[in-house]
Amino acid sequence: MARTGVLGYGGGPSVIPLIRHDAVKRYQWLSDEEFGEILALANALPGPIATKMAAYLGYKHRGTWGAVYSVVMHIFPSVLAMLLLLSAVNFLAGSRVVQGMIAGVSPVIAVMLGGMAYEFAKKGIKGLGITAGILFMLLALLLLEVFQVHPALVIVLFLGYGAVHYRAVARLRRKRKQDQEGGSP
Incomplete structure (x- = not known):
């Protein structure tokens, strides 16, 4: 798993062929x-695919401690690289060159976040209508900025509303369809 952690650049989908090669071809742990x-199950569960695959392989061959060891060995190269890069950033944080790079990247990040917010707003207005969409955006802004409600709670609140709204709309559509079918000769 340490080998897949080092060689698997690009996330889960790029690591799966490496894990398959080792688990099926090289060591013949699995058919x-x-x-x-196992890949289908890993895709159905939340979280990184490769880490779930590593946990399964470790558990299958060495039980709980095998799963823990396998996951640790898979993520250790990435954790080590992040620690080294973070140390380098902290060491160079006082550098005028690094500060200039960060200052140059900040506006780009702001524009990207603004673009993402615009796309979300556009989808919200398309789904709810302009009046409800703007009202919900203002409500979210009010909850987050004025009342300082934690963002996770605001998200859960709006998810709850969305579930209720979706069911109500579906029920209304079914009723209209039944009325139309029942009213026609």
């Missing part, structure tokens, strides 16, 4: 069919 089933 191709079992690997496919």
